[in-house]
Amino acid sequence: MTDYFMPSLIYFAAAAIVPFIAAPRLRATFMLAVPFAGFASFATMAYGTYAFMPFFDFNLKIFRLDGLSFIFGLIFSIAAFISIAFAWHIRDRLEQVSSLVYAGAAIGAVFAGDLITLFVFWEGTAIASALLIWARRTPGAIATTMRYFTFQIASGLLLFIGIVLFYRDTGSVAFQHMELDSLGTWLIFLAFGFKCAFPLMHNWLQDAYPAATPTGTVTLSAFTTKLAIYALARGFAGTEFLIYIxxxxxxxxxxxxxxENNLRRVLAYSLNNQLGFMVVGIGIGTPLALDGTVAHAFVHVIYKALLFMSVGAVxxxxxxxxxxxxxxLWKYMPWTMAFCIVGSLSISAFPLFSGFVAKSLILSATASSGHIWVWMALVVASVGVLEHAGIKIPYSMFFGxxxxxxxxEAPLPMLLIMGFAATLCVLIGVFPQTLYALLPxxxxxxxxxxxxxxxxxxxLFFAALAFALLIRFNIYPAEYRSxxxxFDWVYRRFLPNVLRVVTHYVTVIWRVYARFADRRIERALMVIYRAHGPQGALARTWPTGSMVLWIAILLGITLGLAYL
Amino acid sequence: MNTYITKPVLIGLAVICATLVGADFLRDGHGYFSFENWPLIYCAIGFVVYGVLIILAKGLRVLIERPENYYGDLAIDSEPEPGMGPIAPEKSGVPHD
Incomplete structure (x- = not known):
């Protein structure tokens, strides 16, 4: 068995205890302590592989601590703390247990030293996160959960088949750098791509995140996609294809x-856009680019949680x-507005805010690698970030x-945790070397x-000027319910409609064929009936004399033929 | 009517932008690509890209916009947002009539 008590087990143990703590405040306080205990369990350890577990012929490496897994473990611990604190008032035990299992599974996956362990925790995140959407308990949310779960399970299935093929090809299940040179590694790559919301695999994100409870969305925003970023950084750093994706x-x-009219869906699209920056960094694969990706993932988890919290408070x-x-709403929720603006300035990469010190690493790495078109795409995307996350989110809620x-105003516990996240955004922006010192x-x-x-x-300011002029001249997109x-239209409308049409025509063809076949069978039966039915020639009872006569005739014919 | 982008706000933004135009002379011209050293290139990128992005997005909206209940009961789009736990309903605010 293992020789080390892993941080993920702390989360799972807490999840098993939480339902039995009756007092809501005590339960919430207990949950708040979990991320601290989880982080303390690995904070002071030397880098290395600690927990080994025999499993059939494999020796699983359940806990690998190195520069990359440490910083992701740290940021997931911070994310768990923020999401648990924001859900301080929540009494729904299903949501509380799910959030602990989800965070624990994500942290377990980050520390996985082999692909089998990764797969187990990978599926753990899929199941626990689906429950966070289901926890809304409306018909729409339950249908959304099914779609979300299908995507997550598809990712898990691809990962499983990929691992099997990878093991057949290499004889190893070690989770380390891989090349896209076999079906196995391609399937593993696609499994990571599903969770990373690659183009055309992305719609589960925009579909599901607005459907969760407001607190659940804060939790969801941190783990699944950043786990995929970690997995890509670990397994496919330097894969050029990723730059273009x-x-x-x-x-x-x-x-x-x-x-988009739904602000949580705006943030989901924004999340997709931010993942794009990180994926470019992984594709470039130089130390500067990978540091940029990790730094961006770190700050992104905090400012994205802050933005989701401000929308959640609203x-x-x-x-x-x-x-x-x-x-x-600025008149009534000034603190929420202030924290939201800090999140917006951070994601827009304003100087002195966290996004500025992280995104510039990726842009510099892209430029120095000579990918001019990709660099220009990222610059355009940066202006886009300012548009939807820097301006649209705070402006439409608090001004507009x-x-x-x-x-x-939002309740004090919410304000406190939003203030904590906002403080981190500013501190990282002002003291970037503190973050840089943590990079792998x-x-x-x-x-x-x-x-x-x-x-x-x-x-940024000229883009803001363009926004003000577009608003002033009524060119900015109008707000109305729509x-x-x-791409989800393909599997939510187009394919079901195609299936309906195909079903209709197959049914019609079957009916025509059945009618035709019926007639043929009926005719055949009639012929048989005529011959063998009660009045049929072959079913009639003939007198013995007739039979003897026919035998004599047949013998006579045979005799005649014999003499010919 | 939109009451927040007032003339003073526009003037304030214009003043900041004018200051940044002046600050362009303080740049040391150490961009990765030669065109980065063109005067006011980043001002143009910010302004033009933002405007083009919004116009393209409006064009896209014409093609892909649908009613809120397009997906019916299988989506949350026309459902009310849930409260955040048992204390939410009585604390939630309501708009003025």
């Missing part, structure tokens, strides 16, 4: 986010996250059209050069 991922969501008070229903809302590869990078700060401010079709 990442560029596409960073670009296309900005157009959808600009016209849902808490207003019961809606729709642009068409919101506006003018004043809809006459008169609500209370040594990095000497100075984000605050005059050139970098000036050009970034020029780009949805926008995306």
């Amino acid at each position: 990442g560029a596409a991922m960073s670009l296309f969501p900005v157009f959808f986010a600009a016209i 849902i808490y008070r207003t019961g809606t996250a729709k642009v068409s229903d919101l506006g003018g 059209h004043d809809r006459g809302w008169k609500v209370k 590869y040594p990095v000497e990078y100075e984000p605050y050069t005059a050139d970098h700060v000036i050009t970034q401010l020029q780009m 949805i926008n079709l995306d």
Whole structure:
């Protein structure tokens, strides 16, 4: 068995205890302690592989601690703390248990030293995260959970088959760098791609995240996709194909986010766009690019959680996250507005905020690797980020059209945890070397050069000026209740309709064929009936004399023929 | 009517942008690509890309927009957002009439 008590087991043990703690406050306090205990279990350990477990002919390496897994373990611990704290008021034990299992499985996957262990925790995240969507318990949410679960299980299935083929080819299940040179590695790559929301595999993200409970979405935003980023960084760093996938991922969501009415779906598109930056970094694969990806994942988890929390706080008070229903809340929710703006400035990469010090690593690595078109795509995508996450999110909730809302500020526990996340965004932005010191590869990078700060401010403020003019001249997209079709239309409408049409025509053809066959069979039966039925020639009872006569005739014919 | 992008806000933004145009002379011209050193290139990128992005997105909307209940009961789009636990309903705010 294992020789070390893993952090994921702390989460699972806590999940087993939580349902039996009756007092809600005590339960919430107990849950808050879990991320600290989990982090403490590996914070001071030396890098190495610790927990081995025999499994059939394999010796599983359940706990591998190195530079890459440490920082992801740290950020997942922070994310678990933030999401548990934001759900302080939640009494639903299903949601509480699911969030603990989900965080524990994600952390377990990060520390997995072999593909079998990765697969087990990978499936754990799929099941636990689906329950966070199901916890909303509405017909729409349950249908969404089924779609989400199908995608997650598809990812798990691809991973499983990929591992089997990889083992057949190499005789190893070690989770380390792989080349896209066999069906097995391609399937593993696609499994990671499903969870990373590659283009055309992305819609589970925009479908499911707005469907979870407001607290559940904060939890969801942190783990699944960043686990996929970790897995790609571990397994496929330097795979050039990823550069172009990442560029596409960073670009296309900005157009959808600009016209989306549901703010949580806007943030889901934004998440997709941010993953694109990270995937580009993995594809480039240099130490600077990989550090950029890890740094970006680190800061992204915090500012994205902050943005989802601010939208969640608004849902808490207003019961809606729709642009068409919101506006003018700054008077009543000033603290929520302030924290939301910090999140927006961070994701937009304003100097002195966390996004600036992380995103610039990826852009610099892209430029220095000579990928000019990819670099330009990322610059365009950066302007897109400012549009939907930097401006649209805070503007439509707190300013925009004043809809006459008169609500209370978010509850104190929510404000405290939003304030904590906002403080981290600023601290990382002001002291980037603290973050850089945690990165897996040594990095000497100075984000605050005059050139970098000036050009970034020029780009952001001129984009803001364009926004103000578009609003002023009524060119900015109007807000009203609607949805926008995306690739999910293919499997939610097109394919079911195709199936319906195919079913219809197959039924018609079958009926025609059946009628035709019926007639043929009926005719055949009639012929048989005529011969063998009660009046049939072959069924009649003949007198013995007739039979003898016929035998004599037949013998006579035979005799005649014999003489011919 | 949109009441927040007022003339003072526009003037304020214009002043900041004018300052940043002036700051362009402080750049040391150490971009990775030669066109990065063109004067005011990042001002143009920010302004033009933002405008083009919005216009393209509006064009896309014409093609892909559908009513909120397009997917019927199989989606959350026309469902009300749930409260956040048992204390949510009585604390939730309501809009003015």
